[in-house]
Each structure stands twice: as structure tokens, then as C-alpha cells.
Amino acid sequence: MVFVSSPLPDPPRRGRPARAAQSERTPLSRERIVDAAMAIVDAGGLDALSMRSVAQALGTGPASLYAHIADKDELLALLIERVAGELELPEPDPERWQEQLKAMVRATHYGLLAHRDLARAGLANIPLGEGALRFSDRMIEIMRSGGLPGQVVAYGCDLLPLYAVATAYEQALYAERMTTEEGERYIAEIGEYFAALPADRFPNIVALAGPLVAGGGEGERFEFGLDVLVAGLAAYGRGGW
Amino acid sequence: MVFVSSPLPDPPRRGRPARAAQSERTPLSRERIVDAAMAIVDAGGLDALSMRSVAQALGTGPASLYAHIADKDELLALLIERVAGELELPEPDPERWQEQLKAMVRATHYGLLAHRDLARAGLANIPLGEGALRFSDRMIEIMRSGGLPGQVVAYGCDLLPLYAVATAYEQALYAERMTTEEGERYIAEIGEYFAALPADRFPNIVALAGPLVAGGGEGERFEFGLDVLVAGLAAYGRGGW
DNA sequence: ACCTGAACACCGTTCAAGT
DNA sequence: ACCTGAACACCGTTCAAGT
Numbered sequence: 456m457v458f459v460s461s462p463l464p465d466p467p468r469r470g471r472p473a474r475a476a477q478s479e480r481t482p483l484s485r486e487r488i489v490d491a492a493m494a495i496v497d498a499g500g501l502d503a504l505s506m507r508s509v510a511q512a513l514g515t516g517p518a519s520l521y522a523h524i525a526d527k528d529e530l531l532a533l534l535i536e537r538v539a540g541e542l543e544l545p546e547p548d549p550e551r552w553q554e555q556l557k558a559m560v561r562a563t564h565y566g567l568l569a570h571r572d573l574a575r576a577g578l579a580n581i582p583l584g585e586g587a588l589r590f591s592d593r594m595i596e597i598m599r600s601g602g603l604p605g606q607v608v609a610y611g612c613d614l615l616p617l618y619a620v621a622t623a624y625e626q627a628l629y630a631e632r633m634t635t636e637e638g639e640r641y642i643a644e645i646g647e648y649f650a651a652l653p654a655d656r657f658p659n660i661v662a663l664a665g666p667l668v669a670g671g672g673e674g675e676r677f678e679f680g681l682d683v684l685v686a687g688l689a690a691y692g693r694g695g696w
Numbered sequence: 697m698v699f700v701s702s703p704l705p706d707p708p709r710r711g712r713p714a715r716a717a718q719s720e721r722t723p724l725s726r727e728r729i730v731d732a733a734m735a736i737v738d739a740g741g742l743d744a745l746s747m748r749s750v751a752q753a754l755g756t757g758p759a760s761l762y763a764h765i766a767d768k769d770e771l772l773a774l775l776i777e778r779v780a781g782e783l784e785l786p787e788p789d790p791e792r793w794q795e796q797l798k799a800m801v802r803a804t805h806y807g808l809l810a811h812r813d814l815a816r817a818g819l820a821n822i823p824l825g826e827g828a829l830r831f832s833d834r835m836i837e838i839m840r841s842g843g844l845p846g847q848v849v850a851y852g853c854d855l856l857p858l859y860a861v862a863t864a865y866e867q868a869l870y871a872e873r874m875t876t877e878e879g880e881r882y883i884a885e886i887g888e889y890f891a892a893l894p895a896d897r898f899p900n901i902v903a904l905a906g907p908l909v910a911g912g913g914e915g916e917r918f919e920f921g922l923d924v925l926v927a928g929l930a931a932y933g934r935g936g937w
Numbered sequence: 938a939c940c941t942g943a944a945c946a947c948c949g950t951t952c953a954a955g956t
Numbered sequence: 957a958c959c960t961g962a963a964c965a966c967c968g969t970t971c972a973a974g975t
Contacts, residue, residue, distance in 0.1 A: 506969080515940075517969080518941060519940050527968065607920075610921070617863070625858070656830075659834075680851070682928075723958080746949080759959080759962090
């Protein structure tokens, strides 16, 4: 009876919409949830991410997600963890430890910015997953190779990622709110606003109006802070200032 | 006809609840809205702040607020601006410019923390109100008095408040989620977790487990970063490194 | 164990209508 | 000009019920 065992497509069912591909039929998992969530963030920013939008992308209802993740906060932590796990780690070279340290901070900063305003969720948790730990371990190793004392290394391990995330946070907010062009116009307008302020009450802002909004764009501003931090840490390693 | 002009209390009206005091009868204004919003944040944290909770505190409905403020983002900006306006500014003394700079960063950090987790709203806007401008003007003046070049002053004016806010942001999140005691226990647990990690895969974290979670509490951690930043800026002033 | 529909208790914002 | 009630289009999370 060949007919019996031959595979047949599911008969159409009334009131049930056809589902796209089989992906929506495979069982839910943390990984699939994080995949869908990241795709939503990449497409529409963090505001587009909701338990409901993730559920919809997976062809189910929001309640189903709670069998796999505790709450939305955990989902955000998993997204951050995923970014951390994808960052490239330099092979330690003691000769170049400061430059390598900077490379790790840049990787974090731009790695976050690659996912719209995901950085907004980056200050909320100490990431303790596998990827974040590998990142931290490497960062410690590189600072150690520069001869920094233990407590400086420990604090530096907090301070540098804090800087990477906070700057990405700020930049991402503006990137979400306006185009690059609009952003440049906005910065220019602030410059004019500063210059037009009453000089008797805000003499220092008026005098510095140009440089306050200038510097070669966000990149240079970011690099300046990075220089200050890494050089500051290095100075501690040489025995204070 | 004396009776006619004699003042009478309003007759009781059916279906209209008595209102507490007269405050709810005075007309709405930005200031009253910000007052009410700040009181809500101080009492219940940023999560307790909604257009609805503010309206309720003012004895009206949420729609009424929109005659005075554009949206919730503007309300948050006004709250940050209020904090900025209340920060104490040091009288510039060129002999002590680095210490004064630190005092301004500390004032910002702890000024934010005085309002629960309001710092969570502090990275979203460049505050351009009167109070924020006075603060910035003074900060520029003090950095200038230390002989720092213009572009360093300009960048520093961004970098230092960013540090003050980002650290307050992080700390406030934990303060909202747990008591000081629970926080200490959590930190201790992370320390144990670090120490118990497989030493072959995370040798540097394991080796540094103690210092990573130690250092005399948040205050010392904050001061460390502040030292690094101010000393780093000062080094730029002396002609780079 | 995993998934679901429905509900609960909220949001920010808009808008026509009132004064 | 200022304020309001009601509605719109959402939220995160819970829970009893299903398989």
C-alpha cells in the first residue's frame, strides 16, 4: 500500500493562516528567541523590541517566551552577551599593550553600534556569560602584560567597558533620532546657540563655542577619551603621577 | 444687602470628590509639573514616573500635561536640568583646579544619585538649560585656569559629565534592585563565581578574582576613574605624553 | 515540559469637545 | 488659551487550560 506511507502535504486548515517556511514550527529555544530579538533590534531599534514583537516573529504568542527566558531584562542581557561573544580579541603582545587595549574598547563601542541603539541596554547588567568572560579575561591579560598593578587592572576592567558603552549609548540615541545630516546641522545649531549666548553670563562657553562642537566628528571625540583613559591607566602603572 | 456680598463656601456638589487643599486648583505650569514629577521619582524611582502618575498627583488627567510640555522626553530633560541647576559650583582657584574639577564631577554624580535612578535619564540629552550652561561655563573656566588647550577643555567638558552620569546610572540600577546588604552579598557571590571559574579557560579572571570585586566599595571605584580622567587631562595640558 | 488564549494592569499620545 | 474624557494603539507578565 504505497499510498498510505507516501508523504503528503498538510491539508489546508480553516481559520489557520499558512506559516512561512518551517522555521516557525521548530520548537522555541533561547537561541531562536535571541536570534529573533536581535533581528528586530537591527531592523527597528530597541524601541521595536517587545515580548510581543519577538513572539510574533516566531509565530507564537508572548506568553510562550516565558518558558525559556525569565523576563525582558534577561532577553536584553542575552543580546548584550551575544555581542560580547562576537567581539574580536587581540592576541596579547606586551610591546603593544596600550594599542591592544584601545582596540578592545573600540571593538566594544563599534560592536554595539552595529546593532542600532542596543547600547542602551548595555549599562544595565554586568555581563557574566561565556563571551563576556572571555573578553574580560583577555583584557586583564593585556593590562597585566603592561605591568599594571592588580587593583588598577581590576578597576580598569570596569572603567574601559563603561566608557565604550556610555559613548555608544549617547551616539546611538542621536543616530536613532536623526540622520547624519540632521545630526551635523543640529551640532552646528548648538554651536551658533553657544556663540550667541550673553557673553557677560556665559563668557567661557561663548569663547569656546567653536571647539565645543568641533573636533573631527564623533570618532575623534571618542578617541580623545580613549587616549585619556589608557594613558591615565598607563601612568598609574609607572607608579602614579 | 450684606448677605449678598458675604463670602460663602462652595455648596457641596454631587458626584464631585472633595479636593485636597487648593494646590490642585492652582493652574498647571511647567514648574508644578516638574515639581510633581521629581517628587514621584524621589518617592518611587524612575519606573514610577509616568504621564499618568504625574497627572494624578496634580489632580488632573494625563492629556492636560501636553498643554505645557511636548512629551515625556521633555519632562525627563526638565528633571535633569533641575538637578544641574542645583549643583554647587566652586569659585575658581587656579592653584586647585584639578581638585575643583573633581568636585564638580562628584557633585554631578551624587546630585543625580540623590534622586534615585534619575541618572538613567541623564545620557539621553545634552542639557542646554540655564543651570546646565552655568555648570558648563564654570567647568570650562576651571579647566582653562589649569592651562589646558581649548580642544582639550572642550572634549573634557563632555568626558567628565559623561563619566559622572554613567557611573551614577550603573550604581542607581543596583541601588533600585537591591538593598546595600543584598548588593554586598551579590558582589561577594560574583567574587566566588570568578574564583571558581575553570582556571584553564579564564586564568586571568581567576587570578584577579579578589581585586575585581574588591576595592573599598563604589566610592573608591568612582574616585579611581575620576583620578585617571583628571590626571589624563592634566597630562594633555602639560603637552601630551 | 512546553505551549497557548485570554486577561490584568498598565503605558504615551491624540483629538474632539468643552470653558 | 487651557483643560478634559475618552479613545487608540500599544506594553510586560500571569494564569488556568491544553497537549
